[in-house]
Amino acid sequence: MLFDSVLNVGGVLARNGIALAPMAGVADVPFRQLAWELGAGYLVSEMVSSLDHLWDTKKNRLRRVSLKGVYPNVIQIAGSDPIELSETAKKVVDEGADIVDINFGCPAKKVCKKFVGSALLDDIPRIGRIVEAVVGSVSVPVTIKTRIGSTPSDLMGIEASYIAQEAGAQLVVMHSRSRACRFKGPVDHEKTAKLKSRLKIPFFVNGDISSRHSASLALQESGADGVMVGRGAVGQPWIFRELLGEEELSLPEKWRIVRRHLSLSYDFYGKAAGLKMMKKHIKAYLIKLGCEDLSARAMKLEDPDVMRRLLSVDQMQQEFRTEQFRKSD
Ligand SMILES: Cc1cc2nc3c(=O)[nH]c(=O)nc-3n(C[C@H](O)[C@H](O)[C@H](O)COP(=O)(O)O)c2cc1C
Known part of the structure; x- marks a missing residue:
């Protein structure tokens, strides 16, 4: 399958385009390590807050631990202030991040209330300013993760991806749902395909991928360069072997x-x-x-x-x- 091959993210080479999604409280260091051992080529950390007073909390510290023997280590940061996020990016790179990902997709109320995650789809120029500031502050590739839109009837996430690309982002992860849909309702990978017309950087398709069949379909419908699996890896991390076409485990x-x-x-x-x-x-x-x-x-x-x-x-x-x-x- 297409995603078996090496993925170039701004000069950083991932061994394949099969990713484990960032999932706070789930895709922690042990689970990411396991996913790597089972074949995933791209692992994104749980989101790390850019707020100063949260930087040194145990939870934030454990989330940004780099995995030994794994490349690239992608650390996801979340916040709404360009300066604060660029300072956070510098710190995670100093600690060993090979790629910095910015969260523009989280729909959780307590996150959006602080104008973080998918709430920023309501202020796309700010997304551009954030990406530009972060890109300017670190020497590693910067990527974004977002959703198609704020509601099923807009394409703000698609627009945000173009703006992020102009600001220097090197990869987009697109969850094929809107913020309003949260985690429910059918995914629309065909809408994600709209990215293709103007995006020159690679992109991952994400949402409801839980088998080789659903991965092929998502890839076919979206034209993405790779697949990102979240809940579909929980309770069956051997899905990464399956996506690589390896034999089913006993x-x-x-x-x-x-x-x-x-x-x-x-x-x-x-x-x-x-x-x-x-x-x-x-x-x-x-x-x-x-x-x-x-x-x-x-x-x-x-x-x-x-x-x-x-x-x-x-x-x-x-x-x-x-x-x-x-x-x-
Ligand atoms: C428990 C949980 C925690 C999540 N935490 C994050 C997060 O920290 N950062 C992020 O960008 N997305 C987060 N997500 C969203 C996932 O990365 C993914 O986009 C979403 O679950 C859809 O993919 P799936 O259908 O493969 O699970 C989370 C999802 C779940 C279920």
């Missing part, structure tokens, strides 16, 4: 990945916090793997070691037999 292999994810999370956060962060992933894995009962049990656990035992290979074999017996009843 159940024990998938189980090893779940265990690997747990270990990465315990190592990164410490066991107690690691378990807390993992619960949403464990639930998603177990449901995807058809183990609803085990998921219900897992959600009640508070002890990291007990969770590790619950996800042991022996336990898994036992549980799977039970689950599969139930299924064939």
Whole structure:
């Protein structure tokens, strides 16, 4: 498929055009590491606030940790003030970012209330000023992530992408929905295709990609250079292998990945916090793997070691037999 090939983002080469989407509280360092190991070529950090008083909070610090052995490290920043954002960009580059991405897509009320994320689609000239200021302040490529428009009937995100390109952005990620649609309703990748007429820089299509089939369709409809997968990777990060055309993993292999994810999370956060962060992933894995009962049990656990035992290979074999017996009843 087209996106198997190297993607050039302003001179920074990503090994392929298959991306894990930034997802605050989900696509953290452990999950990004796992996605890389499973073949994703482009990983974007959870958004990092540009507000001074939030810079040194534990949450903000952990979000911008660079991954070892991964290239490029893309750190996403969010804010509304061009100067503040360019200062933040400098800091993340000093810490090791290979690319700085700016969030113009988040529809969350608490974000938009501060005129951050997709709220900025109401002031496109400001988007231009922000990109220009950030591009001028760092020596690495600057990219943007946005949505088609503010509402289904405008194309402000498409316009914003052209303005960002003029201001020096090197890549656009387009979520094929409007701000008003948030995360619901059908995606419109054909509208994303409107980018093609005037965009000279590469772009990713994003929204509801959860299989090789939906990825091909999104690519075909939008004419994008790559695909970005968010929720479609939760509970099945092996989707990146699938998108690369690799053989489907066996159940024990998938189980090893779940265990690997747990270990990465315990190592990164410490066991107690690691378990807390993992619960949403464990639930998603177990449901995807058809183990609803085990998921219900897992959600009640508070002890990291007990969770590790619950996800042991022996336990898994036992549980799977039970689950599969139930299924064939
Ligand atoms: C829990 C969650 C957190 C998100 N956090 C961010 C974020 O920090 N920055 C961002 O640009 N988009 C964020 N998004 C949007 C995703 O990157 C993506 O655009 C959206 O989920 C649509 O893609 P999908 O259908 O593949 O999930 C978030 C989405 C979810 C579900």
